[in-house]
Amino acid sequence: MRIVIPGGTGQVGTLLNRAFTAAGHDVVTLTRQPVRAGEVHWDGERLGPWAEVVDGSDVVVNLAGRSVSCRYTEANLRAMLDSRVRSTEAVGQAIAAAARPPRVWLQMSTATLYAHTFDAPHDETTGRVGGTEPDAPSSWAFSVRIAQEWERAQLRADTPHTRKVALRSAMVMSPDRGGVFDVLSWLARLGLGGPVAGGGQYVSWMHDHDFVRAVDFLIARDDLDGPINLAAPEPLPQRAFMRELRAAWGVPLGLPATRWMAGLGALALRTDTELLLKSRRVVPGRLQGAGFTFTHPRWAEAGTDLVLRYRTRSA
Numbered sequence: 001m002r003i004v005i006p007g008g009t010g011q012v013g014t015l016l017n018r019a020f021t022a023a024g025h026d027v028v029t030l031t032r033q034p035v036r037a038g039e040v041h042w043d044g045e046r047l048g049p050w051a052e053v054v055d056g057s058d059v060v061v062n063l064a065g066r067s068v069s070c071r072y073t074e075a076n077l078r079a080m081l082d083s084r085v086r087s088t089e090a091v092g093q094a095i096a097a098a099a100r101p102p103r104v105w106l107q108m109s110t111a112t113l114y115a116h117t118f119d120a121p122h123d124e125t126t127g128r129v130g131g132t133e134p135d136a137p138s139s140w141a142f143s144v145r146i147a148q149e150w151e152r153a154q155l156r157a158d159t160p161h162t163r164k165v166a167l168r169s170a171m172v173m174s175p176d177r178g179g180v181f182d183v184l185s186w187l188a189r190l191g192l193g194g195p196v197a198g199g200g201q202y203v204s205w206m207h208d209h210d211f212v213r214a215v216d217f218l219i220a221r222d223d224l225d226g227p228i229n230l231a232a233p234e235p236l237p238q239r240a241f242m243r244e245l246r247a248a249w250g251v252p253l254g255l256p257a258t259r260w261m262a263g264l265g266a267l268a269l270r271t272d273t274e275l276l277l278k279s280r281r282v283v284p285g286r287l288q289g290a291g292f293t294f295t296h297p298r299w300a301e302a303g304t305d306l307v308l309r310y311r312t313r314s315a
């Protein structure tokens, strides 16, 4: 297959590209700064000559968007929203203009769409969309709005010959440097991987191999469209999540952090406390309902596997 990945130069794009290429597919990445073979220039905002690579392709997986790992200032939130909506609109226009449109368009979305809750897991049918939680800061509501407008941009696209899927993905855990697993592992190894603000908030996650398998599954299954949660079936409270990660690294202790300390830490890491404090309890209802099985359903085992791969790569 020819698979086009707009915004495919980041963490998720790199691991998808690696897996697709290993499986013998022809991968084209759309990037604002092409440097490698297989990369084609686009501006992420409007139609251009890049649309030619979409015409005749089999699959488009759009991942583009300003990184969410930043301070949630007004300007950054606006850039996070605009970059996602505009790039999705541009991809939709390219598919609409194609003489031979792709069979399927997988559009990245996010599990952040769901409400900050502790009591019940969110699947696609019964899950509650966030934005009005009384105990959540307003920037969290803006993140939900980003997710909603991102999905709407795909829905609006007039692409009748292309199946559309929105990937409501949890954090993808891979041993690659610079990804979220790397950052959390660094904290754990420094002895800082304890509960944050009590640690009751849920962490939804997905092992990179299952993420790739789920994407393959969604490409193959012509009967599946619309929003699909990509998350392991057993999200767990942050304190248990970090305990298992520490165990995988062989670090006995993790200093607890208050909400206030988490704020300072996030400031130092140039990121936002939402990523640490929001309770994400998201489950893969539709994926499992469609018969997808996870090779790494539980965090203790998945974390151990990731640490092993991390260590092997550093060796």
Ligand SMILES: NC(=O)c1ccc[n+]([C@@H]2O[C@H](COP(=O)([O-])OP(=O)(O)OC[C@H]3O[C@@H](n4cnc5c(N)ncnc54)[C@H](OP(=O)(O)O)[C@@H]3O)[C@@H](O)[C@H]2O)c1
Pocket: 007, 008, 009, 010, 011, 012, 013, 014, 030, 031, 032, 033, 043, 044, 045, 063, 064, 065, 066, 067, 068, 083, 087, 108, 109, 110, 111, 169, 170, 171, 172, 173, 180
């Ligand atoms: N990583 C996760 O666990 C996770 C979980 C859920 C959802 N997501 C979402 O999935 C997508 C991919 O994740 P990722 O971790 O691979 O993200 P990433 O590393 O930040 O990569 C996203 C890519 O988007 C492009 N981009 C950045 N700013 C842009 C802009 N203003 N206009 C157009 N393109 C822009 C960049 O490509 P160029 O600079 O090469 O153009 C970048 O490589 C993101 O939208 C992210 O929010 C990720």
